[in-house]
Amino acid sequence: MNSDLSQQKVEISVDGVCMVFGKKGKQVTVLQDISFDVAQNEFVSLLGPSGCGKSTLLRLMADLLQPSSGQIIIQKEHPREVRLRRKFGIVFQNPTLFEWRTVRENVELPLEVMGRSRAEYRSMVDQLLETVGLTKFKDYYPWQLSGGMQQRVAIARALSLDPPILFMDEPFSALDEFTKEKLQFELLEIKRKTNKTIVFVTHSIPEAVFLSNRIIVLSANPGRVHSVHHVDLGEDRTLQTRESKRFHTLTASIRNCFYEESVALDDQIG
């Protein structure tokens, strides 16, 4: 895994990013002076309490919002260029599938939009459906699938143009524990096979530790980088990984960060 960042190519650079929203006539600073890099092929999680600005930060990276100040550079370009050239895929908490299109047709949509011919992408889509375990369900409609299966379709669709980068915003948080664990394993397998760079938003400490090479912990009000944690759990993560002493040490140390933060906040409030 990517333990030594200095040896790796920087894929995403977030530099001094601030985000201020206007709310009820007031200016609210949601993100303050956020800086970090993501290396090529790295799996980085943005972890923090609800409302600390994780989704906002991901949306800034995906060019769905513009920062109030600071800048984001992806593969040496502005996120707009990267978005227009479809160099990242994005998966949200809700799969947002087209109900009138089958599983296969949902996955094919970005390829159709890009004007690719079906003959060109047919076998690649078959491969993708195989990767996410949906071959048998390729002719089903979204409403015939479970929540986990729908999210698999969304992941396959995000990968259909083979982007080097995948942004994921709490993709498993609406799923039951069993499905969530299964999809976490599948995501690691996809990462192993395709070598994507992944930025993953979550508020689950065990999820972040299990999946990531590095975890950026954000604190709230305003969102700032609280701490950065390298996850030295090796490349092959299994059920045993979750039971390992190192896994528990890492989750405990991150949990303590949140505890210190909330005690400090309580002290400030008085």
Ligand SMILES: Nc1ncnc2c1ncn2[C@@H]1O[C@H](COP(=O)(O)OP(=O)(O)OP(=O)(O)O)[C@@H](O)[C@H]1O
């Ligand atoms: N477009 C917007 N206009 C005004 N305020 C916004 C907007 N988008 C987000 N916010 C505010 O920014 C703050 C951070 O929201 P964001 O969704 O980024 O947090 P989060 O850490 O992802 O939360 P959660 O884990 O609950 O999804 C919240 O207070 C939210 O109300």
